[in-house]
Each structure stands twice: as structure tokens, then as C-alpha cells.
Amino acid sequence: MFNHFDEQGQAIMVDVSGKTCTLRTATAQARVLLKPATLAAILEGSVAKGDVLGVARLAGIAAAKKTPDLIPLSHPLAIHHAAIEFRHDPATGELRIEATVRAFERTGVEMEAMTAASVAALTVYDMCKGSDKSIAIAEVVLMFKEGGKSGTYRRGES
Amino acid sequence: MFNHFDEQGQAIMVDVSGKTCTLRTATAQARVLLKPATLAAILEGSVAKGDVLGVARLAGIAAAKKTPDLIPLSHPLAIHHAAIEFRHDPATGELRIEATVRAFERTGVEMEAMTAASVAALTVYDMCKGSDKSIAIAEVVLMFKEGGKSGTYRRGES
Amino acid sequence: MFNHFDEQGQAIMVDVSGKTCTLRTATAQARVLLKPATLAAILEGSVAKGDVLGVARLAGIAAAKKTPDLIPLSHPLAIHHAAIEFRHDPATGELRIEATVRAFERTGVEMEAMTAASVAALTVYDMCKGSDKSIAIAEVVLMFKEGGKSGTYRRGES
Amino acid sequence: MFNHFDEQGQAIMVDVSGKTCTLRTATAQARVLLKPATLAAILEGSVAKGDVLGVARLAGIAAAKKTPDLIPLSHPLAIHHAAIEFRHDPATGELRIEATVRAFERTGVEMEAMTAASVAALTVYDMCKGSDKSIAIAEVVLMFKEGGKSGTYRRGES
Amino acid sequence: MFNHFDEQGQAIMVDVSGKTCTLRTATAQARVLLKPATLAAILEGSVAKGDVLGVARLAGIAAAKKTPDLIPLSHPLAIHHAAIEFRHDPATGELRIEATVRAFERTGVEMEAMTAASVAALTVYDMCKGSDKSIAIAEVVLMFKEGGKSGTYRRGES
Amino acid sequence: MFNHFDEQGQAIMVDVSGKTCTLRTATAQARVLLKPATLAAILEGSVAKGDVLGVARLAGIAAAKKTPDLIPLSHPLAIHHAAIEFRHDPATGELRIEATVRAFERTGVEMEAMTAASVAALTVYDMCKGSDKSIAIAEVVLMFKEGGKSGTYRRGES
Structure with a gap:
């Protein structure tokens, strides 16, 4: 069931090495739940008070x-490409972080996308925790994956 | 509002350096939503098929x-202490990861605990994604914090 | 003459361990020589076309x-503090990067400041090299140092 | 103008992934200005008092x-190759550090060469700052680049 | 004699870059000498008291x-594959750690295997040193190597 | 028996955080067995053909x-101090690497010394494996430890 273990249950x-390189893409999404006032301050801030999203984007790519x-x-x-997109809902205070990673490789880049989205979300938390410690990273999920033998995956399609 | 920026909005x-070292503790929690069958396999696996939780625990501490x-x-x-606890609900397939970090330092260890819980959850995802790509990291939140000037924080208490 | 070697000339x-912790500050400066048009694009860019200085600042702090x-x-x-300031001369195309680091430590933080200034400058180069490969990092120097047994140093004062 | 940003000015x-691997070479040069006496001590030192240039070379390659x-x-x-050469002018105290990097890759190795030269220069500074804090890294520039679509670049040729 | 230096004796x-990628495999072995009672506790411990070998295996792979x-x-x-096997002799207290690494690369993976075996052994030492500081890492050697121009190597065959 | 696990056998x-800082010192030794001719070449080489021991020393400190x-x-x-000493026996080809680390800390520096000695030995192997793959790291042991609650340890004294 878990392909990171051998038949004796040992982690490997x-x-x-026998797989062929193919073009792999993966997109992951993290949702951060903020107070609407905090989200508003982030959105204004990018111009005047400090660019929270710019810092989080670089943290995710790194x-x-x-x-x-x-x-x-x-x-x-x-990896040959990494990008972070932000979307937001001013009414609910939700910030959506979408991380896309691409590589021409023997194995998929899902973990790279999941890690980028998670660390971008953690960085948003870090920068806002001074005013609100209760901010939640509400969800981190894989949205899309393409390029390996297991075919294309799109969240929500079974 | 964001204390990681100076008055010109520049990241710093x-x-x-002027703060005193005090004993700081923080606990963060990540919840991972698995199929009950996957969770059951993880729990058995620690003995026979591979120790998913053992790998995730070390990833979180690192x-x-x-x-x-x-x-x-x-x-x-x-940091002077780090530990990861797992709890689970066989009925729903929920796995709860609780990371606790402690240090005698000038600043809090919330980010260390949040990062440990997130990376432990990502590692669970990595090890199980072969059988189920739809696994969600359902939430990462700060549960508890103690030891700084802002006092004790406990999630859910306002 | 070189205190990183022992009496046999071996690197150490x-x-x-016997020194006392004191508050140490160091400031280093890197100057980058750009075409005035490139500098102008950087300064506008922070709003609309991409925040070169914001990326360089984070690279320097990291x-x-x-x-x-x-x-x-x-x-x-x-280290207990790190900040990067930019100054520029639109006429000559010169961009000055000033990195300040502070720590309460047994040894100075000059190398931390020099490294921060250098890497911020390298990052500016990286982002602008697509349009101009001839950009020069014109100088990296220590400007100021305070807090150790050797006293205060200020560049230009002998 | 800055190809590290997308059309919305977001860092990426x-x-x-669509580019072909070709053989890439880049050479960067850093110049360090020392007192002639310090340079003389470095040159003798490699035998008896400590190998400043040997340490700087390894720091640059790493x-x-x-x-x-x-x-x-x-x-x-x-990267498939990295080397650091030193040249010096006993009269003026100038030390020139030339870093060459090569790789068979989809993108150039200029930043690898620039970073190697810079860190080698910073390491020279570190080892000599005990006797002279005013040492300047006088210049870091790209000297040569070959192998990408933009063709060969040689500093000084326009 | 030492191919990591050029003709002037400079480290490079x-x-x-001119070599072709081939499939490379290397296996290294580290032997750790424990008191038989310590070894017995390790072997039982994997179930009840703590999984020393599981921690060491992950440390080696990392x-x-x-x-x-x-x-x-x-x-x-x-690298495209890494695995750690343990063998033991209850009578003498010897624990043998065998690390195998594989990659499709231009150069061999001996150092990756040697490093994995060494760090796994150091981690065993770390976890057992509380009860016995005299534990020795008795030997670290290359056992097998395959895939490069120098042909197959097997320890003990001349 | 293993103090890196809690009562449930979980790695921590x-x-x-409750311990006091004291001055800690540890010395570890690695022995590398070379052919006498290889050792002779290393010893000459430091002047003319390449400084194997100088590279290994820096690798160990890093x-x-x-x-x-x-x-x-x-x-x-x-850590507040790190040094690597080499001793050798021209007749047998044995090279002894002794790593000493010191810190004013809450916990011992044995692992820092053991790791430094091991990586210095691995680096010697790396540089000589082109002429002799059968070189063995013959032993890595803790020689001395001082400064913690468990008192002074000296290998060979029981």
C-alpha cells in the first residue's frame, strides 16, 4: 500500500533509475482563513505597509x-518552473494560495507543489500572527497533476 | 499591523536583541483526512508494513x-525540545498531528511548531499519495503558546 | 597575522568560548552600477512590473x-536583527545596498552584514542580467562595526 | 524588462522545461583590494602561516x-565543473579571483560563477579582517558566458 | 595521483560535462561495535522502546x-535510489549497516553510499551514547561499485 | 536505555531547556588506512600536488x-571552537584524524566531534579513491568528553 517501504516494511x-523522464506538472492549493480586516490590510499593504504576499510568494518558491x-x-x-498565485475573498477573509511546479523528470512534482503552498501559507501566518494568532491554514490539497504513468489527476473528479 | 515591516513598508x-530570554513553548496541530482504510493500514503498518508515522515524526522534528x-x-x-504526537479517529479517518517545541529564547517558537506540524503532515501525504492523491491536510493551527510578553494563548479561548 | 590559523598554519x-556576549552591530555596503534606464525600470517596477528590490532584500536577509x-x-x-536599505542615484544608475545586522554574541557580525549585502547585490544582478549582462557589483565594504573588544570601526576614519 | 516576473509583476x-540542454560555461571575476603587506603575507602564508587562498577556493566552489x-x-x-583561479599584483595589493563554472543544462551558469567569485572574496575578507577591516571587494563582474541562445558574451566587447 | 587537483595542485x-550518463550503483558498509546487551535492546526496541534502526535508516538516506x-x-x-540494510551478530554485538545508492549520472555514487553508511552509523552512536560512550564505528568501506569507465569494483577482489 | 525516545518509544x-549552560569539550578520532605510497603522496602533496589534508580539515570543520x-x-x-589535527604513521599508511569541538551549551558536543572526524575521513577517501578504492575508514571513536553532568570521559579508562 505504501510504496516508500520495501517488502520488509523498511523505508527506502x-x-x-529505470523510469523515463517526462514533463511533470503539479498544482497544490492552500487556503488561509483570516479576519476580513487582516486580509484587507494585506491587500492594501502590498503598496504601502509591506508586501505580505510578495514575501510569502518567495518563501513558497524557495x-x-x-x-x-x-x-x-x-x-x-x-525543478524547471515554480509559480505562486493568490486569490482572495474580501467578504470571508479567505486567501487561496495556488502553487504550480513543473519539471522534466523521472518522478512527479506533487510534493514540491504541496510544500510550496504550505510554506507560503506558513509565511502568511508568520507575518500576521502579531495581530491575530488564531489564523488557520484551512486546507492544503493537491489540485492537479499531469505527466506520469498514473495519468492526469484533477481534484474533485473521481 | 504587520511587525515584520518597518515604517516604510520594508521587510525586516x-x-x-534588547529582549530577555524566557522559556517559550508552542504547540501546533495539523489534521490529515484519510480514507479510514488508509488510516487503518498506517496504524497496522507501524509494525509490519512500514512505519509511516515514525517517518513523519522525524520529518517534523527535523x-x-x-x-x-x-x-x-x-x-x-x-530550540531545546521538539516532540510530535499522533492521535486518530478510526471511524472518520482523521489523523491529528500535534507538534510541541520549547526554547529559552528572545522570541516565540510558534513558527517552529507550525512548521513541524505542517511538514509531518506533508510527509504523511507523501507516503500515502500512491494509493490516494485526494488526501487533504485539513487544518494547521496554533493550539497553545506560552512564555512571551503577549502572555499565554490557548486556541478557542478568546 | 591571520587569526583563523593556528601556529602551525592550520585552519581552525x-x-x-571564553569571550563574553556583548551587543554587536555591523553595517556593510554594496554598490551596483546599472544603466540609468535599468535603474529607472527597477524603481518603477516595484509597483507595476515586479519588485526587484523586494526580492533582493529578502535574499540578503536570508x-x-x-x-x-x-x-x-x-x-x-x-542573529537578532537584519535589515537592508537601498539608496540610488538616478543620474549615474548607481544603486547602494546597505545591510545591517545585530546580535548579542561572543563574536562580531561583520561577515553576516558583508554576506547579506553581497547576496542582495547578486540577486539584483540575477534579475537584471536578461537586459544587461555588463552590470557590475562595484564595491562591497564594511561601513561600521561596534560592540567587540577592538572597539568601533567606521570606514574612512583611520 | 525583468524576466523573473510575469505580466502582473509577480516573481516566478x-x-x-521546454528548453534543450546545451553546454554552458560562465566566468566571473572578483577583485579584492588589500594592503600590499597583507597580500604579501597571504602569498607567503600558503606555505607556512596558513593557506588563505586554499580556504577561499573551497568556499567559492562550495x-x-x-x-x-x-x-x-x-x-x-x-553543475559539472567549478574552478577558482587567483592572480595578484604585489605592487598594488590587488587580488583577482576568477571563478569558472560549467554545466550541461537548460539555463545559464552565470549566477553560479558570480556567487562563487563573491563568496571566495568574502572568505578572503573574513580571514584578513583581523588585521585590516578596510579591505574592499572592489568589483564583481561577469567576464564570459557561452552556450545559451543569447550567444557568447565577453566583458568589454559590446 | 589525486584527480581533485589540477596541474598546479589547486583543488577543483x-x-x-563531457562524460555520458550511465547507470551507477555503489554499496558501502559501516560496522558498529556495541555491547551485546545494547544490540539486544536495539533489536527489541524497534517494537516497544524506540526504533533506533528506523531513525538511523532515515538519517542515512537523508x-x-x-x-x-x-x-x-x-x-x-x-540520486534515483537509496536504501539501508542492517545485519547483526547478537553474540559479538556487531551491527552492519549497508547503504546502496543508484543514479543515472556522469559520475559515480561511491561518496553518496559512503556518506549514507557513515551518518547512519553516527546516528546509532548518538542514540546509544547515553548508555555507552565507548561504542566504536569499527569500519566504513566501499563494498561494490558499478557503472563507470573504471568498471566494476568488489571489495576483496583485487 | 535510549534517551532519545519517550516512554511510548516515540522519537523526541x-x-x-531546564539545563544550565556549561563549557563542553569533545574530541573524536577517525583512523584512515591508506597504502603507504598514497599516504606519502598526501604528505608531499600539501606543498606541490594538492593539499588533501587542507581540504579534509575544512570539510570536517564545516x-x-x-x-x-x-x-x-x-x-x-x-559551537564556539572546532579544530582538526592529523597524525600519521608512514610505515603502516595510517592517518589519524582528531577533531575537537567546544561550546558553552546545555548539551554535549560529542556528535559534533564525531561528525567532524567522520566527514574529514570521508573527504580523504573522496580525494584518494581515484587511485585506491579499497581505502578503509578503520575506526571512528569518541576519545574525550568533558563538561556535562555525566563527568569526564576518556576512552580506555573504564
Whole structure:
């Protein structure tokens, strides 16, 4: 069931040396729940008071590169693209962080996208926790994945 | 509003050199939503098929040490304790990851606890994504914080 | 003459365990020479086309934290403050990057400030090299140092 | 103008997944201005009092490998060659550090060469600052670049 | 004699850009000498008192990925497989750690295997030193290597 | 028996926040077995053909700083001193590497010394493996430890 373990139940970095390189893309999403006033301050802030989203975006992109160092059994990958998009709902205070990663590699880039979205969300938390410690990272999920043998995955489609 | 920026809105690592060291503790929680069958396999697996939770625990503790490298404006901290607890609900498939960090320092350890819980959750996702890509990290929140000038925080108490 | 070597000429990390912690500050400056048009685009860009200086500032602050990993015989230090200021001369195209680091430590933070200024300058180069590869980092120097036994240093005062 | 930002001015790691791997070479140069007496001591020292240039060389090569971790929007690259050459002028006290990096990759290695030269220069500063804090890194520039679509670049040729 | 130096005796990262990628495998072995009672406790412990070998295995796999950061003149490699096996002799207290690494690369993976075995052994030492500081890492050697121009190597065959 | 696990056998970073800082020293030794001709070449080489021991020394000192990143449950420590000494026996080809680390800290620096000695030995192996793959790291042991509650340890004294 868990392909990071061998038949004796021992953790391994799975052998992918025999796999062919293909173009892999993955998109993950993290949702952060803020007070509407905090979200409003973030959105204004990018101009005058400090660019919370700019800092979080760079943290997410840098984290995508650090994935092999964070996720113990993941393979070192040379990613070829990383981007972070923000969307928001001023009424509810929800901030959506979408991280997309691409690489021409032997294995998928889901963990790179999930890690980028998570660390961008953690960075938003870090910058806003002075005014509100109760901010929640409400969800981190894989939205889309393409390019491997298991085919295309799109969240919500079964 | 955002204390990681100066008056011109420029990102800074806030000066804490004048603050006194006190004993700081923080606990964060991440909830992972699995299919009940996947959760059951994880719980059995620790004995026979591979220790998913053992790997996630080490990833979380290691991540606590990497926090200054991941969160751009956080201070380098020498943490003095880190632990990860797991709780689960076999009926719903929910796995709760609780990360606690402690340090005698000039600034709080909330980000270390939040990062440890997040990376432990990401590692669970990594190990289980082969059988289920739809697993969600359902929430990452700060549960408890103690030891700084802003006093004790306990989630749910206002 | 070189205090990073012992009497046999062997490289060492000098023993500072017997020194007392004092408050240390250091400021370093890097100057980057751009075409006036490139500098103008950077200054406008922070609003509309991309925040070159914002990215460089974060790179510099992060680099200050990585100093012990970059400079072989430097001591690991827990820095308590890091900030990057930019000044510019639209006529000449010169961009001045000033990095200030502070820590309550047994040894000085000059290398942290020098490294922060250098990496911020390298990041400006990285972002502008697409339009002009001839950009020069014109100078990296220590401007100010305070807090150690050797007293206060101010560049230009002998 | 700045190709590290998308049309909305958002920082991205540019997508290079569609580019072909070619052999890339880059050479960067840093000049360090020392007192002639300090330079003389460095040159003698390599035999008897401590090998300043040997330490700086290793720091530069190691830094080339760390470039993706230092320069926020740079791509992770597997470099295939790195070397550092020193030249000096005993009369003026100038030390020239030339870093060359090569890789068979989708994107150039200029930043790896610039980073290697800068960190080698910072390491020279670190080792000599005990006797002279006024040492200046006088210039860091790209000297040569070959192998990408933009053709060969040689500093000084327009 | 030492191919990490050029003709002037200067340390370099050897140029491998002209070499072809081939499938490389290396296996290294570390032997740890414990008191039989300590070894017995480790073997029982994996179930009830703490999984020493599980922690050491993850440390070894993670260390294989960090090799380019630890060994100054080694090339950055994207390894495709890493695994750690343990064997033991209850009578003598000897624990044998065998690390295997594989990659499709221009250069061999001996250092990755040697580093993985060493760090796994150091981690066993770390976890047992509370009860016995005299534990020795008795040997770290390359057992097997395959895939490069120098052909297959098997320890003990001359 | 293993103090890196709690009562449920779960891996933790032990809480040392209540301990007092004291001056800690540790010395570890690694022995490398070379062919006498290889050792002779190393010893000459430091002048003319390349400084194997100089490279290994820097690798060991750098590794001491990376210990918290390599040993999963170790505490992040700010070490205050690190040095590597080499001794050799021309007749047998044995090279002895002695690493000493010191810090004013809440916990011991044994792992920093053991890691420094191991990585210096691995680096010697890396530089000599081109001429002799059968080189063995013959032993890595703790020689001396001082400064904690458990008192002074000296290898060979029971």
C-alpha cells in the first residue's frame, strides 16, 4: 500500500533509475482563513505597509527547491518552473494560495507543489500572527497533476 | 499591523536583541483526512508494513530545526525540545498531528511548531499519495503558546 | 597575522568560548552600477512590473542567516536583527545596498552584514542580467562595526 | 524588462522545461583590494602561516553548489565543473579571483560563477579582517558566458 | 595521483560535462561495535522502546542527498535510489549497516553510499551514547561499485 | 536505555531547556588506512600536488556546523571552537584524524566531534579513491568528553 517501504516494511527511496523522464506538472492549493480586516490590510499593504504576499510568494518558491531536504524519502529533483498565485475573498477573509511546479523528470512534482503552498501559507501566518494568532491554514490539497504513468489527476473528479 | 515591516513598508528581521530570554513553548496541530482504510493500514503498518508515522515524526522534528531557513523573516533559534504526537479517529479517518517545541529564547517558537506540524503532515501525504492523491491536510493551527510578553494563548479561548 | 590559523598554519574555528556576549552591530555596503534606464525600470517596477528590490532584500536577509554555512571558519551565530536599505542615484544608475545586522554574541557580525549585502547585490544582478549582462557589483565594504573588544570601526576614519 | 516576473509583476521561477540542454560555461571575476603587506603575507602564508587562498577556493566552489539556495528565483542546477583561479599584483595589493563554472543544462551558469567569485572574496575578507577591516571587494563582474541562445558574451566587447 | 587537483595542485571540481550518463550503483558498509546487551535492546526496541534502526535508516538516506554539501569537491547528483540494510551478530554485538545508492549520472555514487553508511552509523552512536560512550564505528568501506569507465569494483577482489 | 525516545518509544528531541549552560569539550578520532605510497603522496602533496589534508580539515570543520542537520534528534548548537589535527604513521599508511569541538551549551558536543572526524575521513577517501578504492575508514571513536553532568570521559579508562 505504501510504496516508500520495501517488502520488509523498511523505508527506502524508491528506485526510479529505470523510469523515463517526462514533463511533470503539479498544482497544490492552500487556503488561509483570516479576519476580513487582516486580509484587507494585506491587500492594501502590498503598496504601502509591506508586501505580505510578495514575501510569502518567495518563501513558497524557495521551499519548492528545498523539498528533497524536507520530505525524507523524496527524490532530489531539478525543478524547471515554480509559480505562486493568490486569490482572495474580501467578504470571508479567505486567501487561496495556488502553487504550480513543473519539471522534466523521472518522478512527479506533487510534493514540491504541496510544500510550496504550505510554506507560503506558513509565511502568511508568520507575518500576521502579531495581530491575530488564531489564523488557520484551512486546507492544503493537491489540485492537479499531469505527466506520469498514473495519468492526469484533477481534484474533485473521481 | 504587520511587525515584520518597518515604517516604510520594508521587510525586516525585527530587532530582538534588547529582549530577555524566557522559556517559550508552542504547540501546533495539523489534521490529515484519510480514507479510514488508509488510516487503518498506517496504524497496522507501524509494525509490519512500514512505519509511516515514525517517518513523519522525524520529518517534523527535523523541520522544526529548519524553520529559520524556510520562513524568510524568522529569527535563527536554538530550540531545546521538539516532540510530535499522533492521535486518530478510526471511524472518520482523521489523523491529528500535534507538534510541541520549547526554547529559552528572545522570541516565540510558534513558527517552529507550525512548521513541524505542517511538514509531518506533508510527509504523511507523501507516503500515502500512491494509493490516494485526494488526501487533504485539513487544518494547521496554533493550539497553545506560552512564555512571551503577549502572555499565554490557548486556541478557542478568546 | 591571520587569526583563523593556528601556529602551525592550520585552519581552525577560533575558540571564542571564553569571550563574553556583548551587543554587536555591523553595517556593510554594496554598490551596483546599472544603466540609468535599468535603474529607472527597477524603481518603477516595484509597483507595476515586479519588485526587484523586494526580492533582493529578502535574499540578503536570508543570506545573513546562511553565513556560517558559506564562510568556512565563521562561527554559527543566532542573529537578532537584519535589515537592508537601498539608496540610488538616478543620474549615474548607481544603486547602494546597505545591510545591517545585530546580535548579542561572543563574536562580531561583520561577515553576516558583508554576506547579506553581497547576496542582495547578486540577486539584483540575477534579475537584471536578461537586459544587461555588463552590470557590475562595484564595491562591497564594511561601513561600521561596534560592540567587540577592538572597539568601533567606521570606514574612512583611520 | 525583468524576466523573473510575469505580466502582473509577480516573481516566478521562469519555466525552462521546454528548453534543450546545451553546454554552458560562465566566468566571473572578483577583485579584492588589500594592503600590499597583507597580500604579501597571504602569498607567503600558503606555505607556512596558513593557506588563505586554499580556504577561499573551497568556499567559492562550495558556494557555486549553493547558488539555488541563495538566489531566490534561480533554477536548481547540477553543475559539472567549478574552478577558482587567483592572480595578484604585489605592487598594488590587488587580488583577482576568477571563478569558472560549467554545466550541461537548460539555463545559464552565470549566477553560479558570480556567487562563487563573491563568496571566495568574502572568505578572503573574513580571514584578513583581523588585521585590516578596510579591505574592499572592489568589483564583481561577469567576464564570459557561452552556450545559451543569447550567444557568447565577453566583458568589454559590446 | 589525486584527480581533485589540477596541474598546479589547486583543488577543483573536476569537469565531467563531457562524460555520458550511465547507470551507477555503489554499496558501502559501516560496522558498529556495541555491547551485546545494547544490540539486544536495539533489536527489541524497534517494537516497544524506540526504533533506533528506523531513525538511523532515515538519517542515512537523508545524508545521501546531502553529500554534495558535505564533501567539498563532489558533484551535485540527483540520486534515483537509496536504501539501508542492517545485519547483526547478537553474540559479538556487531551491527552492519549497508547503504546502496543508484543514479543515472556522469559520475559515480561511491561518496553518496559512503556518506549514507557513515551518518547512519553516527546516528546509532548518538542514540546509544547515553548508555555507552565507548561504542566504536569499527569500519566504513566501499563494498561494490558499478557503472563507470573504471568498471566494476568488489571489495576483496583485487 | 535510549534517551532519545519517550516512554511510548516515540522519537523526541529531549527537552534540555531546564539545563544550565556549561563549557563542553569533545574530541573524536577517525583512523584512515591508506597504502603507504598514497599516504606519502598526501604528505608531499600539501606543498606541490594538492593539499588533501587542507581540504579534509575544512570539510570536517564545516561538518561540525551541520551536525544538527545530519543527526535527526540532535539539538541545534552554536559551537564556539572546532579544530582538526592529523597524525600519521608512514610505515603502516595510517592517518589519524582528531577533531575537537567546544561550546558553552546545555548539551554535549560529542556528535559534533564525531561528525567532524567522520566527514574529514570521508573527504580523504573522496580525494584518494581515484587511485585506491579499497581505502578503509578503520575506526571512528569518541576519545574525550568533558563538561556535562555525566563527568569526564576518556576512552580506555573504564
